[in-house]
Amino acid sequence: MxxxxxxxxxxxxxxxxxxxxxxxxxxxxxxxxxxxxxxxxxxxxxxxxxxxxxxxxxxxxxxxxxxxxxxxxxxxxxxxxxxxxxxxxxxxxxxxxxxxxxxxxxxxxxxxxxxxxxxxxxxxxxxxxxxxxxxxxxxxxxxxxxxxxxxxxxxxxxxxxxxxxxxxxLNYQPIGYNLMPKDFTMPELQKLYETILDKKLDRRNFQRRVLAFGILTRADKPRKGGAHKAPYLYSFDLENYTNALTEGFKGGW
Amino acid sequence: MxxxxxxxxxxxxxxxxxxxxxxxxxxxxxxxxxxxxxxxxxxxxxxxxxxxxxxxxxxxxxxxxxxxxxxxxxxxxxxxxxxxxxxxxxxxxxxxxxxxxxxxxxxxxxxxxxxxxxxxxxxxxxxxxxxxxxxxxxxxxxxxxxxxxxxxxxxxxxxxxxxxxxxxxLNYQPIGYNLMPKDFTMPELQKLYETILDKKLDRRNFQRRVLAFGILTRADKPRKGGAHKAPYLYSFDLENYTNALTEGFKGGW
DNA sequence: ACAAAAGTGTTTGATATACACCCATGT
DNA sequence: ACATGGGTGTATATCAAACACTTTTGT
Structure with missing residues (x-):
């Protein structure tokens, strides 16, 4: 006031x-x-x-x-x-x-x-x-x-x-580029989707699906330093991403 | 002016x-x-x-x-x-x-x-x-x-x-109740979808799909008077329709 | 050596697509 | 009888869901 x-x-x-x-x-x-x-x-x-x-x-x-x-x-x-x-x-x-x-x-x-x-x-x-x-x-x-x-x-x-x-x-557009840091791991991205949807997703199916969108590039080197197996790093392929933004895709989670 | x-x-x-x-x-x-x-x-x-x-x-x-x-x-x-x-x-x-x-x-x-x-x-x-x-x-x-x-x-x-x-x-909601007359035939409804999408759809697949939504009721009697085989009349099941409106469904044409 | 996280693959069922045949009606 | 529109069914491909095993790494 x-x-x-x-x-x-x-x-x-x-x-x-x-x-x-x-x-x-x-x-x-x-x-x-x-x-x-x-x-x-x-x-x-x-x-x-x-x-x-x-x-x-x-x-x-x-x-x-x-x-x-x-x-x-x-x-x-x-x-x-x-x-x-x-x-x-x-x-x-x-x-x-x-x-x-x-x-x-x-x-x-x-x-x-x-x-x-x-x-x-x-x-x-x-x-x-x-x-x-x-x-x-x-x-x-x-x-x-x-x-x-x-x-x-x-x-x-x-x-x-x-x-x-x-x-x-989320059902017909890629989302994540603006929310994730430049490089991220697949589990991190999955967490984002799970949070937005407030729902658990299957790790393996999530990965297959999101990769099928063709908007991610995998880095050669995995992230180091974690307490477990080193996950791969991904980043968004900006060209395909913006393309998908305008084109849209089907989907449904 | x-x-x-x-x-x-x-x-x-x-x-x-x-x-x-x-x-x-x-x-x-x-x-x-x-x-x-x-x-x-x-x-x-x-x-x-x-x-x-x-x-x-x-x-x-x-x-x-x-x-x-x-x-x-x-x-x-x-x-x-x-x-x-x-x-x-x-x-x-x-x-x-x-x-x-x-x-x-x-x-x-x-x-x-x-x-x-x-x-x-x-x-x-x-x-x-x-x-x-x-x-x-x-x-x-x-x-x-x-x-x-x-x-x-x-x-x-x-x-x-x-x-x-x-x-x-059209991809995640039923549409048609407000555009079609009370009773209509399946080909008529299909024409609506085709017009909105500006795209031809397969007659048989369209029917299967739209029926699967569970928002249509088929009348007992087919429409008379046409020059060919009498098509069945359908009408929207208003309860299921409004339900689908709020619930939404996946889809993609 | 083991616990925890992450990578990958397979089987199964559902849904979408493509396609062909039969039926009814007016001319 | 036939042309036209309309009803229905089936085989195939594609995709989603469920699920298990192996690899890596720090402790």
Whole structure:
């Protein structure tokens, strides 16, 4: 929650620069330590969590806006982003409206009234991200998919909707390039799929199938140093990968 | 194109009732005579075609807005509608802006500036539709999918995007209930699939597959009167159909 | 030497594809 | 009787699922 002064300041600024009544909310997925993670923000003091989001500059394409917003939160400049749905329930802005109603007359408060939010989901490499809080938050941090706090506004819905979309995507698109480090082992990749799907997969069948996509190249040398048999390293064949992205493939897990 | 008077009138009205800078565009698919059809509007005089669309009332959920808009164009009150993408290129509104720039100062013209458009696609029963032009058009009519006129604005893109989405949907959802009449024959249903996919399918395999979905019931009596062997009539088992809609199924054509 | 992780292969069942024959009806 | 559209069945290839054994490596 902003102070009255900050709210006035922000409102003036926003009115000049942003499209009214439009916001963007992003569900940023990362993967680390065998866990799927989501990037969240927390308000100062209170334990109120929400999704990274922002607004659209008056002359900015919406995809650019989403990219810019996530740049600010993560430091990344190449982000795999996918628009997945608009959230346009008139009640969804109730939170902001209640919050600031007594502080500033609606005419002066840029947050007053109704906001439509465009939902994006992003897949990013956990290690490349340098989480930065925004002006409304004190903390920007990864949270495990299976240890999510309650989210403000309709962000719970937006998050679930993003996850559903991601699971669906998995059926007809390659996914992983944006989530995995450059080199990775087959069990690591499998873990990613298992986490997204929340389901165990057969090691051998997984390998056969994912190799059949033709989007992986195996390195000559296996990874050293593990406590057991050295696994092979793989990396994505970017040409085939992007090809598969546009072409799509059947499938179904 | 509106006259200056109509534009002023509309602008005043719109400012009162609609969300600013947001529009909805709908791609309405119908099926008749073995042809996939799209519902289009034509401006008076000029041969300018565009998609049915409209705006969102200030307190209206966006899905309701899309439903209302299509009610006005088709007379239908139960419509299968699916939001599929937001079109938010800042240049997409250039058309309107150029059109009315000299007629009215931007401050008075509600169409001035940038519009985001939420794309919906709809599947409707051809025979139930009673096409009604809107206030900007003189004609509302079905056009064959393979005989589409050039569309205004970015409606070409919106249309293509809707068609792509529909083709994708076909892979994991039942489609047809909203497009076919209550009773239909297997060859008729096959024609629908072939039209959507723009691809010939094997008669026998199609039948086996679509029956395996378990969403069809065969009537006892075949249709009479045809010039050849009487085909069986089928209808959708609504319970299983809606079930499959939410559950989804694998597939791939 | 053994436990734990990772590599690889085979068998079986299901599903997709391709294809051919029979039946009903109007002319 | 025949042309046309429509119903049905079967053989084959392809793919998914289930499952077991061997290799490597650190302790």
């Amino acid at each position: 902003l102070s009255k002064e900050r709210l006035i300041e922000f409102s003036d600024d926003a009115r000049k620069n942003y499209l009214d009544h439009i916001s963007i909310d992003c569900v940023v997925f990362g993967f680390h330590g065998g866990q799927m993670k989501v990037l969240l923000l927390k308000t100062p003091d209170e334990e109120k969590w929400y999704l990274p989001g922002g607004f659209v500059l008056k002359q900015e394409p919406i995809d650019d806006a989403a990219t810019r917003i996530l740049q600010e939160r993560t430091g990344l400049d190449k982000i795999f982003l996918q628009q997945f749905r608009v959230f346009g329930d008139p009640d969804r802005s109730k939170f902001h409206n209640d919050l600031y109603r007594d502080m500033l007359p609606a005419g002066e408060n840029w947050f007053s009234g109704r906001f439509l939010s465009i939902g994006y989901y992003a897949l990013v490499d956990f290690f490349d991200v340098n989480p930065q809080p925004d002006q409304f938050s004190e903390l920007c941090a990864w949270r495990d998919l299976d240890d999510m706090p309650e989210l403000q506004l309709d962000h719970e819905l937006i998050f679930k909707s993003a996850l559903d979309t991601l699971r669906l995507q | 509106l006259s200056k008077e109509r534009l002023i009138e509309f602008s005043d009205d719109a400012r009162k009732n609609y969300l600013d800078h947001i529009s909805i565009d709908c791609v309405v698919f119908g099926f008749h005579g073995g042809q996939m059809k799209v519902l289009l509007l034509k401006t008076p005089d000029e041969e300018k075609w565009y998609l049915p669309g409209g705006f969102v009332l200030k307190q209206e959920p966006i899905d309701d807005a899309a439903t209302r808009i299509l009610q006005e164009r088709t007379g239908l009150d139960k419509i299968f509608l699916q939001q599929f993408r937001v079109f938010g290129d800042p240049d997409r509104s250039k058309f309107h802006n150029d059109l009315y720039r000299d007629m009215l100062p931007a401050g008075e013209n509600w169409f001035s500036g940038r519009f985001l458009s939420i794309g919906y696609y709809a599947l409707v029963d051809f025979f139930d539709v009673n096409p009604q032009p809107d206030q900007f058009s003189e004609l509302c009519a079905w056009r064959d999918l393979d005989d589409m006129p050039e569309l205004q604005l970015d409606h070409e893109l919106i249309f293509k995007s809707a068609l792509d989405t529909l083709r994708l949907q």
